[in-house]
Amino acid sequence: MACPKKKTSHRKQHQRRANWKADIPKIVNCSNCGAPSLPHIACTSCGYYNGREYLRALPRKQRKATA
Numbered sequence: 001m002a003c004p005k006k007k008t009s010h011r012k013q014h015q016r017r018a019n020w021k022a023d024i025p026k027i028v029n030c031s032n033c034g035a036p037s038l039p040h041i042a043c044t045s046c047g048y049y050n051g052r053e054y055l056r057a058l059p060r061k062q063r064k065a066t067a
């Protein structure tokens, strides 16, 4: 393991961390139902991904009533 020669000052630490930013997640429309969903993840409203059903998801209204 590399050993740091000098202690990182508070200023340098803060300058480095000042560039940490949260980015807005990418949102795509589901190819099956058209609802907005996260890319590379099965749609939360219909459960389809890449033309195949992966999740047996209930529609939003039914989900709230049962859970």
Ligand SMILES: [Zn+2]
Pocket: 030, 031, 032, 033, 034, 035, 043, 044, 045, 046, 047, 048
């Ligand atoms: Zn969908």
